[in-house]
Every structure is written in C-alpha cells, then in structure tokens.
Amino acid sequence: MLAVSYAIPSCCINRFYIREFSSSLQPALHHPWYKKRFGCCSTNQENCSLGSPTHLPRMPGGDLSVAPSVGHLTANNEAWLWDQIKGEARRDADSEPALASYLYSTILSHSSLERSLSFHLGNKLCSSTLLSTLLYDLFLNILSSDSSLLDAVVADLRAARVRDPACVSFSHCLLNYKGFLACQSHRVAHKLWNQDRRPLALALHSRISDVFAVDIHPAARIGKGILFDHATGVVIGETAIIGDNCSILHHVTLGGTGKAGGDRHPKVGDGVLIGAGATILGNVRIGDGAKIGAGSVVLIDVPPRTTAVGNPARLIGGKEKPSQNSDVPGESMDHTSFISEWSDYII
Numbered sequence: 001m002l003a004v005s006y007a008i009p010s011c012c013i014n015r016f017y018i019r020e021f022s023s024s025l026q027p028a029l030h031h032p033w034y035k036k037r038f039g040c041c042s043t044n045q046e047n048c049s050l051g052s053p054t055h056l057p058r059m060p061g062g063d064l065s066v067a068p069s070v071g072h073l074t075a076n077n078e079a080w081l082w083d084q085i086k087g088e089a090r091r092d093a094d095s096e097p098a099l100a101s102y103l104y105s106t107i108l109s110h111s112s113l114e115r116s117l118s119f120h121l122g123n124k125l126c127s128s129t130l131l132s133t134l135l136y137d138l139f140l141n142i143l144s145s146d147s148s149l150l151d152a153v154v155a156d157l158r159a160a161r162v163r164d165p166a167c168v169s170f171s172h173c174l175l176n177y178k179g180f181l182a183c184q185s186h187r188v189a190h191k192l193w194n195q196d197r198r199p200l201a202l203a204l205h206s207r208i209s210d211v212f213a214v215d216i217h218p219a220a221r222i223g224k225g226i227l228f229d230h231a232t233g234v235v236i237g238e239t240a241i242i243g244d245n246c247s248i249l250h251h252v253t254l255g256g257t258g259k260a261g262g263d264r265h266p267k268v269g270d271g272v273l274i275g276a277g278a279t280i281l282g283n284v285r286i287g288d289g290a291k292i293g294a295g296s297v298v299l300i301d302v303p304p305r306t307t308a309v310g311n312p313a314r315l316i317g318g319k320e321k322p323s324q325n326s327d328v329p330g331e332s333m334d335h336t337s338f339i340s341e342w343s344d345y346i347i
Contacts, residue, residue: 088171152224179228182214189218243270273329
C-alpha cells in the first residue's frame with residue numbers, strides 16, 4: 001500500500017491534476033507509467049487517448065457534500081467525514097496544482113481515514129533509524145484494531161473544525177494541525193504503553209516531542225473531542241487525566257510538584273478550557289465545565305463550572321460563592337467572559 005504512494009513521479013501527478021481538474025483540459029503528460037497504468041496503446045502524444053476525458057479516470061476521492069451539521073458530527077459520521085476530506089483535497093489540488101502530488105500521496109491514494117492518518121503520521125515522525133514504513137504499519141494496526149481510537153480521531157477533527165475559526169477545512173486539520181497530529185500520535189503511544197510495549201511507546205513519545213513540540217507522557221489518559229490549539233509547548237505528565245471535549249492552548253503545563261512518584265498530576269474534567277500559558281501542578285481536580293485563565297497558576301482544586309484566574313489563581317466571584325459558567329467553556333472557547341467580574345482588572 002505504501003509503495004503506491006511513492007510510485008508516481010511528482011511532476012507527473014502535478015501535470016495529471018492540471019489535466020484532470022482544469023476546465024481547459026490541457027493534455028496530460030504523455031508518460032510511460034501512465035501508458036502502462038491506464039492501458040494507453042498510442043505511441044505519440046497527439047494520438048494518445050490519455051488526452052481524452054473518457055480515457056482518463058478520476059482520481060480516487062470524494063466530492064464536497066452537505067454535512068450532517070458539523071457541530072453535531074459524531075463518530076457515526078466517519079464515512080461522511082472521509083468523503084468530505086477527500087472532496088476538500090480534490091478541491092485544493094484543483095486550485096493549487098503544486099500540492100497535487102502531496103494531496104494524492106497523503107489523502108487521495110488511501111481507502112480510509114485511518115490509512116491516510118497512519119501514512120501522514122509515519123512520514124511526520126520517521127527518522128533515519130525509525131522508518132516511515134514501520135511507523136505506518138504500527139499506526140495502522142493499532143487504529144484498525146480499536147474502534148474507539150477512530151471515534152476519537154473523528155471527534156478531534158470535529159473539535160478543531162467547530163471551535164477554531166482558523167480551521168478552514170477538515171483536511172486542513174488532518175494535514176497541518178500539529179496539535180491534532182500530536183494528540184493522535186499520543187493515542188497510539190498510550191495504547192502501546194497499556195500493552196506493555198513501553199520502550200516503543202517512549203521512543204514514539206520522544207519523536208512526538210521532537211517533531212511537534214508537544215510533550216505528553218504515554219501513560220497520560222486523554223478523552224475525545226480534544227482541541228490542542230496551537231499546541232506548542234504543551235506538557236502533560238504521566239498520571240494526568242483529561243476528560244472529553246476539552247480545549248487546551250499553547251504552553252499549558254499539567255505537571256507535578258516535585259520529584260515524588262505516584263499519582264501526582266492534575267485531573268481535568270469534561271468541557272474544560274485552559275488558556276495559553278496556564279500551569280496546573282499536583283494531583284488537583286479541575287471540575288467539569290471549568291475555565292482556567294491564560295497565564296494562571298493553579299495549585300488547588302477548581303470547582304465545576306467556575307473560572308480561576310491569576311497567579312496564584314483565584315475564583316471569579318470569590319471562594320464562597322464563585323460565579324458559575326453558563327456555557328461549556330471547552331466548546332464555546334470563551335476566554336474573557338469573566339472580565340467584567342474581575343475587580344482587580346486594571347489597565
């Protein structure tokens with residue numbers, strides 16, 4: 001499967017896409033590979049049937065279609081999502097032929113989301129001694145053997161598309177969002193850790209940190225519907241737990257308080273929003289629907305549906321009767337609703 005992705009010279013693919021997508025139907029490159037692959041029997045370019053629309057097959061891929069509301073996309077919509085990603089890739093190859101070979105190799109040549117993701121992660125994380133073919137097989141075997149992992153992939157794609165206005169398409173997230181890619185790589189490393197394949201899990205963890213600048217210990221447990229927005233500098237310790245539908249920005253640390261072992265890292269509930277540069281230390285609980293302001297330092301529990309801001313962090317509205325969040329911060333991405341109630345806010 002992997003060999004197919006490398007078999008076509010990139011110059012040929014780019015010319016092929018120009019021919020395939022262009023309304024002017026420029027002649028495709030008359031190349032021996034195409035003659036063999038598509039059964040062309042002509043010996044000269046002028047008479048080559050590759051130049052006719054009827055001879056040239058459409059590239060594997062889907063068409064852009066009307067979504068089941070993106071905000072309500074679930075794991076059950078995986079088939080629709082994969083078709084959508086392929087349709088977006090075809091559209092992008094049409095508008096930017098320079099990317100055609102990349103889009104073909106990474107998305108359009110694959111038969112499923114898990115194969116495309118495995119191929120992409122294998123190429124991202126490979127090194128001179130950790131080969132892309134090995135990583136492709138590793139990712140594909142694990143993603144294919146556990147349906148809950150693919151459910152999480154779909155939920156994470158939805159999270160980025162819905163919550164981040166800079167995310168212009170699902171394919172953009174799949175290809176370019178390093179927070180998404182780091183999270184999916186971690187899910188595989190976590191599976192390896194639980195299978196007692198810990199040297200390989202730690203090697204993968206090291207590559208994830210090197211490539212994406214995201215350091216998540218393979219033992220850490222992460223739910224689904226997660227958005228690591230920007231993601232650079234995120235550090236998550238060994239015994240940390242993150243619930244479902246959380247959004248975490250760059251330079252967030254979920255760390256310990258010293259060199260003591262055991263259960264020593266934060267437990268983050270469902271629907272939590274953690275702002276950029278926030279630091280949460282120790283075995284503390286961040287309740288469901290809580291919000292941690294950017295740059296805050298949290299050392300004690302934060303009750304559900306409250307907002308903690310500052311260094312050291314304080315609850316908006318006071319400790320006795322803290323203000324309650326009316327939405328789910330991890331999904332609304334509202335970072336500043338507390339400003340009017342923060343009496344110490346001075347410019």
